[in-house]
Amino acid sequence: MTTDTIRTYDVIVIGAGPVGENVADRTAAAGLSTVVVEGELVGGECSYWACEPSKALLRPVLLRADALRMPGLGEAVKAPLDTTAVLAHRDRMSADWKDDDQVAWLASAGIELLRGHGRLTGEREVAVATPGGDVVQLKARYAVAVCTGSRAALPDLPGIEELRPWTSREATSAHQPPPRLVIVGAGVVAVEMATAWQALGSRVTLLARGDALLPRMEPFAGELVTERLREVGVDVRFGTTVAAARRTEDGEVRVTLSDGGRLVADEILFATGRAPRSEDVGLETVGLSPGDWLSADDSLTVAKVPGDWLYSVGDVNGRALFTHQGKYQARVAGAVIAARARGEQLDTGRWSAHRGTADTEAVPAVVFTDPEIASVGLTVREAERAGRAIDVVDYDIGQVAGAVQHRPGYRGRARILVDRDRRVVVGATFAGPGVGELLHSATVAIVGEVPVDRLWHAVPAFPTISEVWLRLLETGFRS
Template identity: 80%
Template sequence: MTTENIRTYDVIVIGAGPVGENVAERTRAAGLSTVIVESELAGGECSYWACEPSKALLRPALLRADAAHVPGLARAVQGPLDTEAVLAHRDRMSADWNDDGQAEWIESVGIDLLRGHGRLAGEREVSVETLGGDTVRLRARYAVAVCTGSRAALPPLRTTGDLRPWTSREATSARKAPRRLVVVGAGVVGVEMATAWQALGSRVTLLARDEGLLPRMEPFAGELVTERLREAGADVRFRVSAVAAERTPGGEVRITLSDGAEVVADEVLFATGRVPRTEDVGLAAVGLAPGDWLGTDDSLTVTAVPGNWLYAAGDVNNRALFTHQGKYQARIAGAVIAARARGEALDTGRWARHSATADLDAVPGVVFTDPEVATVGLTVREAERTGRAVDVVDHEIGSLAGALQYRPDYKGRARILIDRERRVVVGATFAGPGVAELLYSATVAITGEVPVDRLWHAVPAFPTISEVWLRLLETRRDS
């Protein structure tokens, strides 16, 4: 039997992932009563099927790759990884897919958690179908924030029978390593999971429809990752895509490729992009099309809905599909909601706390492959496309003493893009072992618009990989 009751809050948040939790924490800290609606696990995709489990799978593989090239350690790390131990570590980092800890935190900061499927039901209204079959009607005095994230997009291809393909969720939560794994897609998810499962004992075939891996990044990054994947035993193929797939009665997956070849595997992972989780959140009730991205302005307010009450933060708005950027947006959205609730005018200048700019100009991202790839701001291709005049400065990281201390055969490359008129860094890409830790300095340089002449006074310690900054600046002056 279904019953209905009405509850009123200042703020309603749909989605209890990291983004929704941050919006709710900010509004609650501002004194606004807040409820989060969640249909799955509190903690969201990042905690259970993305950031945490994927990095738990990758860390042992990358650490072994580094150790295998350090004098005195190579012999100690010969042989395969202990796959069972790695998967057990992955399970711990994913809290065994139990969200009790997250639910306790939500309660501890004074936020209500309502478990069920939430749908917009009109202006400032949300209808929740609870797990028990009841319907709860929520009304917001000030704001509703949609933070439902994204899900894997499956490519259009001919399939036969019950294919049961992997997406990022299955790839990060699998209970054992498949003997043969085909990865379709050469973006971040594809190359990271190819790296992880190849190291855990799978024979990986990676299919890229473009001419290289990581096509949105600088070409040299994909080239270095390709080289290491092939050295590890992966079959990396370019300019090819899957056009048909079937799972045989014996359990094998047979994949027909665009070049006419066929690949046989035990599992196939489709890592071919993301789509917003908005197909069933009640968008039609507020005049929007189900399944669409939710476009926002820099205050994270949904622009197509009048009244400044509907917000969208995280993947769902398609601004920057990274957990850290979603949490950044959440902090902005929470501040905006609180300011509007107090009747304050928003200071939405470029550096205002009510205006999201870092998810447009300086989006940092790390690909945890061997070698690592770290990037922020523009690439050369993006600068050319937007007509930005830039100086491109490259340096081989392996020439640094700090890099040779890291690995005697260190191979890596750094690139920065300098705006010719303003003389500030507008883009940076690093590829090589351990370069993820270089990224924050690059992000600060870009967001802070630090003149390159002033960067000379930021002295890197010796011997560290961060000395590449000094070499890049020297190369720029000598060129």
């Protein structure tokens, strides 16, 4: 049944993940009436099937890896992890897949929630199919923000539906470790889930089509992760992928590899990329192609749709597929929507509140493996491809006193890229236990365009791993 009454709001947000929540928070705080439409759990992928549960699985694994190398602790932690306790911790961190707290937060922020599947039906119009079978018609005075995120992209493999493979959702929410797990992929999901499930009792085989793990990062990052995965028993294979796979009547997964090899597993995880959740949000009604990335400019406006009313925020626009970056975009989009609603001119300055500059210049990322990997800005490959003149400085983090204190036998590496003409940092990558906490300093240096000569005066405390900043400067720019 379709309701006759059209509900009108200043802003309609489709999708109540962290991105949609943040857009709505900004527009509601600006005094704009805002409704959020969500067909699943409020809190989205990050809260229930990605960031929160995956890090809850990995944190005990990484703590134990550190403790095993620490005098006085190694013997105490030699026993396997308590898998039941780790999974219970994961469940708590995922709020047991209930969104009551996040629904309450929306209400406290003055944001209305409408449960159901939202689709564009025309300019500033959205129809919502509710769980009860009704269709509610919505109209926006100023803006519609599509914040529907992304989903796992499965390969075009014959019989994949009958195979019932894992995606990142199943990998982060499984209730027990599969005895034998095949992971297909070389990126962040692949290496993090290999790290977690191997430690929790699975025998893991990791298949990479290319010749390296984490291929979008500096090569040494993938090399260190590969070395450690193999040390703990993961069978890492390069130059191969799945040619065919089927699930037998007794539940086994039988895999034929592209190199002719064969594997038998209990589960198979495809960690082979992401695709936009844009196939069923009514893009065709505003002249766009369903299923494509919903491209947005630096103000998060969908420029291909006239009128400056349609916004694409977070993963669905393909700009930078990270929760923190989506929330950053949400802050920008919220400010843009509020400014336009007030009739104000946008500030188009490079680092203004109305421009998502960091999406292209300073996107931070942490891979929670052993060792941890952290990066922001350009890699050497990206700089060369862009024709940027850079100086590259490397340092062995294991030589820093704070790293030795962190744990004996510390293995890690740091790299910064410095623009040769402007003398500012434009990229940084750190590999080693605990380096995720180094990342924000690098991000600040890049966004702030801090000259190398000024960085000399940012004195790191001794003995901390952050002393690597001083060593990098001494190595590359000693007077």
